[in-house]
Amino acid sequence: MNEKELQLVLEEGEGYKIEFKEALTDIDKELVAFANSSGGRIFLGITDDKEIRGVKITNRLKSQIQDIANNCQPSVKILFEVFKDILVIIVRGGEDKPYKCSSGFYTRVGPNSQKLNRDDIIEFFKVEGKIRFDELVNLKFDYDTHFDPTKLDRFLRLAGISKVLDIPSILINLGVAEKQEGKVIFNNAGILFFAKNLQDIYYHTAVTCALYKGTEKIEVLDRRDFNEDLISNIGGAMIFLMRYLAVRYEITGEPMRKEILEVPYEALREAIINAVAHRDYFEKGTNVMVEMFDDRIEITNFGGLVKGLKPEDFGTKSVLRNPSIADLLHRVKYIEKMGTGINKMRRLVAEAGLPPIVFEFGTFFTAIFRRPARIEPTIFDESGGVFGGVFGGVNEKVAERLGKVIKALYSEQVNISQLAVMTGISKRTLERDIALLKDKGFTEFEGAPKTGRYVLTEKGKKIMGALAT
Structure with missing residues (x-):
């Protein structure tokens, strides 16, 4: 740890693998949450507001923290690193999950530690497994050949992070790469965000958009496949939707009129982000699908509800299938707060006066948005009536x-x-x-x-x- 790395950590803020603590209060909760997830670092001596207050670092303090880790069930493996008056507690991802402290079971959900009951967390690890796609390394991804530094620059700009360290150090701090024998090795989360062309590595990570004639999957009017990186894929899908969604204009008194899509832009974007963040990437036979019909828009991803999340808790609790992907999306503000996206979509659609979103989950997860009745552009006669599509003999x-x-x-x-x-x-x-x-x-x-x-x-x-x- 050095001054520049600390500055980078402060700019990144709390996340899936970083926690700031001013004191030891509830530190056992953070220890088991990191152990039940993918590991992480606790910075003791920094407040939630990123203010460095420091702590008096003594052997007694370290022994106290070690005792807390040993008293977890099973004991949590930790290491210490000291930088000035900040004590960094490095928590390893557990090998004997689930872990429990005196107040219960916790797992990491974005920048928060979320409490789960034992049945939920056992079911989660039993079905989902202890291996997550976004955390697996891929040795075929070559730093010099496949990595796109401009996409890292874009990410840092969106996240408000300064480029104070060299690129490998930034990638390691973001949790998307590690060094092995002097080489920078990427995990899949890093590949999904920072590949020059994702299609060169994975073909199943695309977002496929399709426009159909009518209300059935019979005649395809347009189709696009986006597979550059996750941020570009989300942007490409939104451009596709905006190309075909009806727009009305509202006079607000400002110089620019306000454009209003027939289905709220933010609700559709939230649904696409949700599909990209939560799909099961181990299944390589399907893409995220964005499908437009005359009467509806369907956004689908493979994977259904994450095991451990009950249908009655849908929309109120969050269990992440791809926590590293979700953390990176949270850093660039694509995800505002873990567990709030579904209710945000529902609220936006209700405010637009549209029917409620229909959510279907089984093997797949689908969000269905109903479109308002289509009003085609029409030509008026002298009295204001409509010619019904025929304009002086025009078909x-x-x-x-x-x-x-x-x-x-x-x-x-x-x-x-x-x-x-x-x-x-x-x-x-x-x-x-x-x-x-x-x-x-x-x-x-x-x-x-x-x-x-x-x-x-x-x-x-x-x-x-x-x-x-």
């Missing part, structure tokens, strides 16, 4: 395309070239569509011929008003 397909043009013009004032990029419609087709819309009084051109932009008239804005109702 339904063309009317749908015209609706897409009007929707794009509502979000921005653009020229033909920019509009082509936004809509995916060729310039030649757009010129015909714009001429038709202009002839009917829905659009107009403002500015000089070379630098001007197409905008919606008040009549054209009525269409977006219909979409917002």
Whole structure:
């Protein structure tokens, strides 16, 4: 331990493998929690607010802590490291789980030690096993070939951590790598976050997004597979959803209008993060699935409920299948607080006036979001009525395309070239569509011929008003 490493620990804050303690109070709880998990370090002399107060380090203090560890059932193996007036207690992951202290059984859930009854914790380790996918090392992952330092930079920026140490030391402190014979060896959590291209190492870690026609899995309209790293996979899935979800605009008095998706953005993002964090990565025959139908969105991962978590406790308690993955997501604020995501999703959907989310869990875990009745872009006649998809002899397909043009013009004032990029419609087709819309009084051109932009008239804005109702 040196000054720079301590600074890094303070910036990282408490996590799955780090605990700050001002005094010995309840330290037996922390010891068994780390022993029942993957081990960790207790920094005695640092407050929860990251203030260094220090402790008087004596042999008597060390003996007292050792006695507490020995009195756990079975005894917890610990080591000591001293840096200035901070005593670091290094707790090894237990080899004879579960461990118990005088107040009960505890396991590590993110930055907290959570109490479990004996039946719960025995069932958890019996079914899930003592080996976790995210903690296994993979010798095929080569530091020089496969590691992407730019993804580590992104992670540190999101987590608010300074790059005060060399890269191997940072990775080791994050708990995603170790040194063996001078080589940096990654565990799977490190690979999932910091691989240049995850597809080169694992093919089953992808998030697959699909858009279907209608309400059944018959005709696929679009599909994308994202398998770069977990953060990029989550981002890619959200971009896919936003590409096809209807948006309405709310005037807030600010310069920018507020975009509101038909299903709350944060609820969908929370569900995808949950699927990525809790899926069973030992099963290599399936991906996380994000599937869009006309009436619903389904987000599915293999693994069901983690054993040890009862259905009646779902949404109120948290048991982690991949604690290292969850810890890293927590550090970059993708997970706010362990065990709160389900209730957050439920609240957001309720506030949007949508039906409750349906959660299904068996071999798979699925979150089903109901979409509101679809309101397609439509064209109004002079009296405000709807032509029902036929616009002066134009067929339904063309009317749908015209609706897409009007929707794009509502979000921005653009020229033909920019509009082509936004809509995916060729310039030649757009010129015909714009001429038709202009002839009917829905659009107009403002500015000089070379630098001007197409905008919606008040009549054209009525269409977006219909979409917002």
